[in-house]
Amino acid sequence: MTLVAEHINKRFGNTVALRDVSIELASNEVHALVGENGAGKSTLLRILAGAERPDDGAMRLADARYAPHDTREAERHGVALVHQEITINPSLTVAENIFIDRLSRFSRYGFMQRRALERAAQQVLDSFDAGIQVSTGIERLDLGQWKCIEIARALSHDPQILFLDEATAFLGHREVDALLKAIRALKARGLSVAFVSHHLSEVTEVADRLTILKDGNLAGSAHVADIAPAEIHARMVGRDISGHVFPPKAQRPPAEIVLAVQDVSVAGRLDDVRLDVHSGEIVGIAGLKGGGGEAVLELAMGVLAPQRGTLALGANRYAPRHPDAAWRAGVAYLPGDRTGEGLIADFSVLDNIVMARPPRRLGMFDTRQAHRDVSELGARLKIKAAHPGIACRALSGGNLQKVVLAKCLHVAPRLLLLNNPTRGVDIGARIEIYRVIRTLAEEGVAVLLVSDDLPELIGLSDRLAVMRGGRIEHTFAAGDTADETTIVRFMT
Template identity: 55%
Template sequence: MKIVATDIARSFGSTRALSGVSITLEPGRVHALVGENGAGKSTLLKILAGAERPDTGSIAIDGQPYAPRSLAEATALGVRLVFQEITINPSLTIAENVFSGQLARFRSRGLLNQAAMNRAAQALLDTLAVDVSVAQPLSRLDLGQWKCIEVARALSTEPRAVLFDESTAFLNHREADQLLAAMRALGKRGLVVAFVSHHLAEIAAVADQLTILKDGSKVGDFAAGELDRDGIQSRMVGRDLSRGLYPARPEARLAGAPMLRFIGVTAEGLEPTSLSVTPGEILGIAGLKGAGGERILEIAAGVVRPRSGGVTVGGAPLVAKTPADGWASRIAYLPGERTTEGLIVDASVLDNLVMAKPPRRGPFFDRAKARTMAQAMIARLLIKTSSEKARSGSLSGGNLQKVVLGKCLAIDPRVLLLNNPTRGVDVGARTEIYRSLREAAKEGLAILMVSEDLNELIGLSDRILVMRGQRIAASIDDPAATSEDAIIRHMT
């Protein structure tokens, strides 16, 4: 199977998502669609998969016209889509998830033949070379394995093309590796495989071919290895990023007493831990999920209470029984899940920006002051929104994350706790977030950042702690001189 799309255009209202994009997907090759948020890569993929229809342009499969009107029609023609979101239903079994929608295939005398279904599901999972047994409960598996179950679901209809819409967005690098391995396996079997990503490491790891999109137009097609990371990145962003994603570290660190200190702190999921962050410092924390990094943030934020040990902020003991106590001590917390923990998507940008500390006159909300505050924060963080009154859900992922960051900075914090501050954020918004963080640090903010993006930890942090087995395994005082491999060695 060979898919050729020609001159595809698609608009949403007045926004042109795609204009005249052509692409050829060859069997047996893993094809990456690369671009920033809003570049049109997901729209293109959804058109290929039948989830969206193009305004103009045509698609052909092996020379035959192909114009699916729905996902189901595309499936019938052998093209399957794996979504960005998790679509596993945790109350079903693994096999039921694999065959969701087609359980009737395993009907025998009116009942469901569980054994046959489990065998068939196991066979599909085995072709992906993932270590998943259908007998396992879903809750024991990680998100990467969940995603592989979704791939098995796609394979259950025997497709000849599988398209992945930013499917690693919610995965950490170890979980993502399993999914990438599965993609490679599909490519080796001669299927058409295409995926949307803005993760350069992923692209380097699996793509044979890549198409870079920017602002709805194609920048070009490239073979793997033709471009280096900087080359890909500058073509995605459309400007030269050779000066780097990350702002320069200050020549001299701000001297001063520690702003946040942990002294032998223990908690569920954290062995005795001591650390300190000084004003002006960005302390990065690396580690696998559950290694203790997130727990450190949660303790400082008042989400989780320590069992023993002491936490001080600004030299005074911190007693944070609830997150409200943390915020009251001017410790701002940016949680890991943007839309379920960070902000209310149905509320306006203003509502979210001032939520942590609404300006007030007595019991009354000071609307005028809130507007001034929100507008100032929108300007400071370069948040792209029609106005402060816009519904937050209308913003792109990178701009949503800027709103969450703005909410934190709006309280004029002493300590800023960040959990994966740029997850699912494109390169352009990323550089702006990094710049804002460095500027805030220069003004004396102490920043503690947990991240699964090792590149980001190395590029932005002044110091890195590596967590392993719920304790600090290593401390790296000169991140500029370290490498991702060196950090991974400490982590595992």
């Protein structure tokens, strides 16, 4: 089944999201969409999947006119979409989340046929080796596993065309490998798969063709085998960025310790962890999901309490009872789930950035200072927003990530905790974020970085700890050479 879209145009107010874009998706083919945040990738997928209506242009599916009014109509035509942001309902079970819009199908005489529901859900999960049992409580699963459930939800419609909007952004290494394997299997079954990704390694591994968008315009289309990664990046950002991804690391003697984790254990999460983070230093933590990196961040933010051992912030004992106490102590946190934990999507850009420390004058909210602060941080991080009052849900994923980072910077932190800071961010924005993180370290901020992106950890970290099963298995000291193969060996 071939889907063709021609001369697609789409505006949101004064913002041009797509301008005269055409694309063809063929059966038995994997098609990648790449481009900077705000380039129009997600908008194009949403139009193809019926979630948005184009202003102009036409679409054909299997040589017939195709103009779905919504995603349900698109699904009836065999087209399914996995959205960029997490859409899991934590109050429901795994199986209920997969069949959330068709639960009545498993009801008889007013009673839910749970065995049939769970059997169908497990079959879909097993079809792409998700490694998730439907009997597992949804609260025990991590973000990567939640994303796998969303993919299973789309596959449960038995689509002929599947759209994945940055589906790997929340996945760990093993989960990404499983998803790429699933994409290959879907292609082998004759499906057309189109996906958005900011990781060219994923594109070159599974895609047959790619389309490059820039500022809503078509910047190129090619067979993946015929175009070099450097040229893809150059067309995406409009300049050559080869060799300039990570800023140079500082060469300085260790400064004072800002965070000291001293022999901390938490049942099922951490086991006798000892870790120091110095002023002006970026310390990275590598590991598989559940390895312990996120637990260390939760510990420093007051989400998790040590059962044994202690923490120190500077020269003082540190035992925050909740995140608010950590923020007031000068500890800022960029979480892995930006829309679930990092910001309130219906609030404005300004409200989200100043949320943790609102500027005040004579006891009242200082609107003028807030606008000055947001203007300065917006320029520093190159946030693309029509105006500070616009709701965050109108922004692209990468710009949402920058808003969360701006919120962290607004409190002038002494310790910055980062959980996958460039998740869902294009290469151009990633370079900007790396520059800001390194600049903060040079200004004396202590940075603790957890990431699923090993090149990111290697390129940014002054020291790198590798965790497995809640323990630190190995630490690469400043000056040590850390390579992906060695890190993975310690992780697994």
